[in-house]
């Protein structure tokens with residue numbers, strides 16, 4: 001209950017990484033505004049946050065629409081007066097799944113806007129609205145990725161842009177006491193990933209790479225693992241010293257001493273065979 005009384009926002013929280021983060025923030029006692037476009041799955045996340053020990057509040061909003069992002073933070077200002085933690089995890093993986101195996105010149109140009117608009121621009125817009133009402137020990141996290149491992153130009157450039165955005169925000173926010181981090185999970189066992197996986201004859205779920213290699217998905221971390229990483233950052237009194245950096249879930253697990261929900265730490269790298 002280390003985060004009891006703290007107010008958090010998690011975008012992209014109807015499933016996947018965002019949902020795992022929201023539930024772990026709830027486990028630590030936070031009030032969590034969970035945000036995505038569809039009300040139905042969001043209500044499930046909000047209920048899971050409350051069941052975990054926090055207070056889950058579902059807000060259906062499209063973070064590609066600046067007006068809806070502004071309305072989200074206006075509502076939090078009215079209801080809570082402040083915000084302590086903002087986590088940006090909204091992402092467009094359903095479309096990306098079809099892009100990964102195709103070269104960039106065959107993809108719609110809009111794929112660029114979707115990845116950079118959601119992954120980078122929406123995080124910028126959220127910060128614009130959050131910072132003026134943020135407590136002086138606030139925390140902003142952008143979920144990013146070692147994008148160069150994914151064979152997609154927009155994804156790689158978008159993740160590099162997110163990491164740079166974090167560094168720039170951190171420079172301006174350090175004097176206000178607000179810490180900003182880019183957080184790289186390993187491979188995460190999300191609904192998206194599992195849907196893209198194939199089950200082998202010996203029962204393993206694997207991802208097929210365009211070059212014929214396969215990757216065992218069962219080794220991947222759960223979405224709760226990155227949630228524990230966010231809680232670690234949110235409860236670390238010395239975090240401002242590291243503001244602006246890229247953090248990995250594996251390194252944070254070592255630093256803060258947490259494991260995944262099965263009690264193990266996922267691998268820090270994966271053999272693709």
Ligand SMILES: NC(=O)c1ccc[n+]([C@@H]2O[C@H](COP(=O)([O-])OP(=O)(O)OC[C@H]3O[C@@H](n4cnc5c(N)ncnc54)[C@H](O)[C@@H]3O)[C@@H](O)[C@H]2O)c1
Pocket residue numbers: 011012013014015016017018035036037038061062063064089090091092093094118119143144145146184185186187188189190191192193
């Ligand atoms: N899954 C992995 O293995 C993995 C690995 C490394 C990094 N990541 C990163 O984690 C982040 C989240 O990925 P994920 O796998 O959880 O994706 P996901 O597709 O499972 O979840 C994305 C969430 O964003 C929401 N969303 C989509 N468009 C939105 C919009 N316009 N407005 C508001 N919400 C919107 C979706 O409804 C969903 O809740 C991404 O930045 C991704 O790059 C994922």
